[in-house]
Amino acid sequence: MAERLLDVVGIGNAIVDVLANADDDLLVKQGLTKGAMTLVDAARAEALYAVMGSAIEVSGGSAANTVAGLASLGGRGGFIGKIGNDQLGGIFRHDIRANDVIFETPSAKSATPTARCLIFVTPDAQRTMNTYLGACIELGPEDVDAGLIAHAKVTYLEGYLWDPPAAKAAFLKAAKAAHDAGRKVALSLSDAFCVERHRAEFRALVHDHVDILFANEAEIRSLWQAESFDQALQATRGHCEVAALTRSARGSVILVGEEVHVIDARPVAQVVDTTGAGDLYAAGFLYGYTGGRAPYDCGRIGAIAASEVIGHFGARPETSLSELLLAKF
Amino acid sequence: MAERLLDVVGIGNAIVDVLANADDDLLVKQGLTKGAMTLVDAARAEALYAVMGSAIEVSGGSAANTVAGLASLGGRGGFIGKIGNDQLGGIFRHDIRANDVIFETPSAKSATPTARCLIFVTPDAQRTMNTYLGACIELGPEDVDAGLIAHAKVTYLEGYLWDPPAAKAAFLKAAKAAHDAGRKVALSLSDAFCVERHRAEFRALVHDHVDILFANEAEIRSLWQAESFDQALQATRGHCEVAALTRSARGSVILVGEEVHVIDARPVAQVVDTTGAGDLYAAGFLYGYTGGRAPYDCGRIGAIAASEVIGHFGARPETSLSELLLAKF
Numbered sequence: 001m002a003e004r005l006l007d008v009v010g011i012g013n014a015i016v017d018v019l020a021n022a023d024d025d026l027l028v029k030q031g032l033t034k035g036a037m038t039l040v041d042a043a044r045a046e047a048l049y050a051v052m053g054s055a056i057e058v059s060g061g062s063a064a065n066t067v068a069g070l071a072s073l074g075g076r077g078g079f080i081g082k083i084g085n086d087q088l089g090g091i092f093r094h095d096i097r098a099n100d101v102i103f104e105t106p107s108a109k110s111a112t113p114t115a116r117c118l119i120f121v122t123p124d125a126q127r128t129m130n131t132y133l134g135a136c137i138e139l140g141p142e143d144v145d146a147g148l149i150a151h152a153k154v155t156y157l158e159g160y161l162w163d164p165p166a167a168k169a170a171f172l173k174a175a176k177a178a179h180d181a182g183r184k185v186a187l188s189l190s191d192a193f194c195v196e197r198h199r200a201e202f203r204a205l206v207h208d209h210v211d212i213l214f215a216n217e218a219e220i221r222s223l224w225q226a227e228s229f230d231q232a233l234q235a236t237r238g239h240c241e242v243a244a245l246t247r248s249a250r251g252s253v254i255l256v257g258e259e260v261h262v263i264d265a266r267p268v269a270q271v272v273d274t275t276g277a278g279d280l281y282a283a284g285f286l287y288g289y290t291g292g293r294a295p296y297d298c299g300r301i302g303a304i305a306a307s308e309v310i311g312h313f314g315a316r317p318e319t320s321l322s323e324l325l326l327a328k329f
Numbered sequence: 330m331a332e333r334l335l336d337v338v339g340i341g342n343a344i345v346d347v348l349a350n351a352d353d354d355l356l357v358k359q360g361l362t363k364g365a366m367t368l369v370d371a372a373r374a375e376a377l378y379a380v381m382g383s384a385i386e387v388s389g390g391s392a393a394n395t396v397a398g399l400a401s402l403g404g405r406g407g408f409i410g411k412i413g414n415d416q417l418g419g420i421f422r423h424d425i426r427a428n429d430v431i432f433e434t435p436s437a438k439s440a441t442p443t444a445r446c447l448i449f450v451t452p453d454a455q456r457t458m459n460t461y462l463g464a465c466i467e468l469g470p471e472d473v474d475a476g477l478i479a480h481a482k483v484t485y486l487e488g489y490l491w492d493p494p495a496a497k498a499a500f501l502k503a504a505k506a507a508h509d510a511g512r513k514v515a516l517s518l519s520d521a522f523c524v525e526r527h528r529a530e531f532r533a534l535v536h537d538h539v540d541i542l543f544a545n546e547a548e549i550r551s552l553w554q555a556e557s558f559d560q561a562l563q564a565t566r567g568h569c570e571v572a573a574l575t576r577s578a579r580g581s582v583i584l585v586g587e588e589v590h591v592i593d594a595r596p597v598a599q600v601v602d603t604t605g606a607g608d609l610y611a612a613g614f615l616y617g618y619t620g621g622r623a624p625y626d627c628g629r630i631g632a633i634a635a636s637e638v639i640g641h642f643g644a645r646p647e648t649s650l651s652e653l654l655l656a657k658f
Contacts, residue, residue, distance in 0.1 A: 020427075021647065054397065054424040054645055057386035068383065087416040087442075095383040098349075113416075316383055318350065318642070 006102070007075040007290040008186075009152040011144070011174055012063025013136040013160055013167075014081030014105075015115040016088045017275065019127075019313050020055040022120035027128055032120065037129040037191045039163060040118075045132035048118050057088070058314035059095035060117055062190055063158040065276050065315045069283025069305055071099040072321040075290060078102035078148050080174075084114035084135035095316070105143050108135035125271040125310070133164050140166040141173040149174055150181035153290045154212065156282070159190035159219075162198045175209040184241075186212035188282055189219035196222055206239050212289070213243040214282045220245050233260075244285050244299065246278055252302065256295045263299035266307040276315025280305040284321075301325060335431070335481040336404040336619035337515075340473070340503050341392025342465040342489055342496075343410030343434075344444040345417045346604065348456075348642050349384040351449035356457055361449065366458040366520045368492060369447075374461035377447050386417070387643040388424035389446055391519055392487040394605050394644045398612025398634055400428040401650040404619060407431035407477050409503075413443035413464035424645070434472050437464035454600040454639070462493050469495040470502040478503055479510035482619045483541065485611070488519035488548075491527045504538045513570075515541035517611055518548035525551055535568050541618070542572040543611045549574050562589075573614050573628065575607055581631065585624045592628035595636035605644025609634040613650075630654060 027034055030051060040048065059068075067077035079096055083089035085107050092114060096103045115134040119127045139161075149155050155178040161167040175185045187210045189195050195202055202223060206213055213236070217229050220243075226232035229247065236243045236255060243255040247265075254261040284305030288298030308317050308324055356363055359380060369377065388397075396406035408425055412418035414436050421443060425432045444463040448456050468490075478484050484507040490496040504514045516539045518524050524531055531552060535542055542565070546558050549572075555561035558576065565572045565584060572584040576594075583590040613634030617627030634650050641647050 049423060052423075052427065054388065054427040055420075056643060057420060059383065091384075091386060094378060094381075098381065098383040312642075313647070314385060 004076065006078050006152040008067055008070050008154045008156050008286050009078040009080065009148055010063035010067040010156045011080045011161065011170065012158040013061050013115055013133065013164070014064060014083045014092050015061040015117045015131065015136070016092055017058050017060035017117045017119055017315060018049070018052070018055045019058065019119045019121055019273065019275065020053040022053065022122060024122055026051065027120060027122065032128050032130070033193070034122065034128050035126050036193045037131055037160070038193070040130045040132050042132055045116060045118060045130065048130050052118060052120070056313060057091065058316060059092045060276070060315050062160055062188060062279050063156055064096055065279035066156060066283045066286070067101050068096060068099045068316050069280045069321060070287050071101050072317045073284065073287040073301070073305065073325060074322040075287045078152060080105050080143055080145065082135045082139040082143065083107045084112055086113050088114040088116065089135070102148070104145070108138045110138065112138065119275055121273045121275070121313070125274050127273060127275040137164040137166065139164060139170055141169045144170050144173045144177065146177040149177040150183065152183060154184045154186050154286055156186045156188070156286065158188050159194050159198070159202065162194065162201065184211040185209055186214065186286065188278065189213070189215040189223060192218035192222040195219050199223065211241045213240045214278065214285070215243070216246045216278055244281070244302065246281050248277070252281065252299050254295045254299050259295065261295045261299060263296060263303060266303045268307050268311055271310050273313045274310050276309045277306045279315055280309040280317065333405065335407050337396060337399050337483045337485050337615050338407040338409065338477055338481040339392035339396040339485045340409045340490065340499065341487040342390050342444055342462065342493070343393060343412045343421050344390040344446045344460065344465070345421055346387050346389035346446045346448055346644060347378070347381070347384045348387065348448045348450055348602065348604065349382040351382065351451060353451055355380065356449060356451065361457050361459070362522070363451065363457050364455050365522045366460055366489070367522070369459045369461050371461055374445060374447060374459065377459050381447060381449070385642060386420065387645060388421045389605070389644045391489055391517060391608050392485055393425055394608035395485060395612045395615070396430050397425060397428045397645050398609045398650060399616050400430050401646045402612065402616040402630070402634065402654060403651040404616045407481060409434050409472055409474065411464045411468040411472065412436045413441055415442050417443040417445065418464070431477070433474070437467045439467065441467065448604055450602045450604070450642070454603050456602060456604040466493040466495065468493060468499055470498045473499050473502045473506065475506040478506040479512065481512060483513045483515050483615055485515040485517070485615065487517050488523050488527070488531065491523065491530065513540040514538055515543065515615065517607065518542070518544040518552060521547035521551045524548050528552065540570045542569045543607065543614070544572070545575045545607055573610070573631065575610050581610065581628050583624050583628050588624065590624045590628060592625060592632060595632045597636050597640055600639050602642045603639050605638045606635045608644055609638040609646065
């Protein structure tokens with residue numbers, strides 16, 4: 001248990017990313033949906049790895065990236081997620097703890113390996129993700145430390161958690177523990193295809209349990225089956241206290257009660273790999289939010305954090321975001 | 330066995346690099362010698378990993394990097410080295426084969442894990458390496474496929490092979506197999522501290538077995554215990570047919586018999602991480618050499634290949650070197 005209050009506890013799939021450059025032809029040949037996160041089984045993961053180029057391995061997972069980013073900004077974070085008893089699990093644990101994030105979830109009891117996300121990065125810097133959930137399917141409510149949740153200002157949940165069956169119960173237990181302690185619950189919609197898979201449940205979730213919602217344009221349009229961004233924006237009003245809607249190079253729009261704030265993206269010299277852009281935007285936003293900053297400032301910090309992570313391969317910051325913040329804000 | 334002649338077969342330690350940013354303070358606190366490769370045991374590797382920041386994993390190993398770089402340039406390569414039966418070994422095998430490099434060495438019979446190199450990258454882009462040799466110590470002469478060697482124009486050996494005891498015999502068997510087949514033997518001196526450890530043996534090796542020598546300024550000065558680069562250059566003459574001596578931003582100097590060629594470095598917008606610079610220079614040089622190019626051209630291709638790898642984290646090219654070559658040569 002943390003002695004000081006934590007800013008954010010993230011709950012999500014504990015994943016090691018395997019990133020390689022790929023051309024568009026390969027995506028077509030392998031029947032991959034560009035820009036999406038697709039769930040794959042062990043056999044398909046092996047087959048895709050076999051056609052993948054030389055890769056780099058870097059700890060990932062949406063909520064884990066967010067908490068790591070928050071820590072890099074100077075915030076205090078915790079993470080709950082399930083790794084396997086293997087080398088990749090050890091790497092995941094090392095990396096998140098190296099950011100001073102509290103991570104004490106017991107690893108999987110079975111021999112199921114740590115989850116991997118095979119990411120094909122095309123020359124347009126888009127990432128096409130293929131996730132083998134592995135040990136993540138063993139995450140359950142018993143892994144949710146209600147004491148840790150109660151000690152965090154915000155509990156941050158990734159929509160991807162709706163994929164492994166037992167994690168839903170963990171998700172709901174965490175939301176209840178947070179609200180019982182007077183804390184906030186944040187949700188990222190994760191991916192438009194994930195919203196597609198769980199739309200009805202996500203709508204109920206947003207309305208009943210979520211205080212702070214993060215979504216990109218495709219996700220929020222999918223949630224409300226909206227024809228335009230503006231239609232999705234209007235549909236979001238009234239469902240949760242805060243909604244931060246991101247639009248890549250077009251910046252973000254923040255809803256806070258009746259207020260609407262429009263924030264520009266931070267220009268980037270070269271976009272190398274967009275993996276983690278949304279995760280890091282959430283990190284920056286929550287760093288501002290838990291620090292009591294105004295909505296516009298929260299969005300700006302989000303934009304700055306996102307701009308760092310899209311300038312290189314991988315979804316965790318390579319430079320100190322707190323120093324970047326001092327320089328740029 | 331390859332049907333077409335290979336350009337280069339590399340023999341070296343099969344290593345997965347673990348790279349993280351670090352400040353100079355950390356190096357001082359941990360007693361690390363900046364810029365050097367230090368051998369560490371399993372316990373020390375664990376201890377260093379514990380103080381290391383969030384890292385990325387990428388296949389490495391000096392000779393393996395060279396062969397991967399050669400393949401990226403369009404050359405045909407093979408590799409001989411020992412991995413463990415674990416996830417990191419699987420990653421190493423995947424990455425080198427993804428470059429169409431022939432790699433058939435059986436993995437370790439014991440449970441010894443795959444070798445790792447913990448690399449601390451300081452803000453000046455210098456890398457400080459700590460290698461746990463793991464399964465590499467099981468490489469022996471039985472792993473040297475004399476048929477493969479006979480089918481390659483050049484057999485490329487890394488000086489680091491002098492560290493694991495059984496590998497020396499593999500090294501000498503390979504050199505003999507190459508010469509028996511009328512092929513060339515190349516050696517990289519690897520690291521000034523490695524030269525320090527094995528100076529007398531390296532001098533004999535260079536004189537008796539090596540046709541093409543690669544060394545950076547510190548290494549060649551250490552080999553001859555020379556006061557200056559020029560003194561080392563003069564001392565090198567007459568020992569082997571070709572010597573390519575690299576000097577970072579100062580470019581390289583190539584000795585071919587009585588000829589001396591001076592080649593400029595290729596300017597780089599931002600040096601991110603110098604890991605692999607020497608390995609990729611050798612890749613480019615050997616690509617030119619095995620293609621029958623003139624010495625100056627070999628050095629230029631080496632400079633171009635090195636300039637790509639120092640622009641990002643990790644010691645393997647992230648972009649197609651053959652395309653870079655077409656654009657820049």
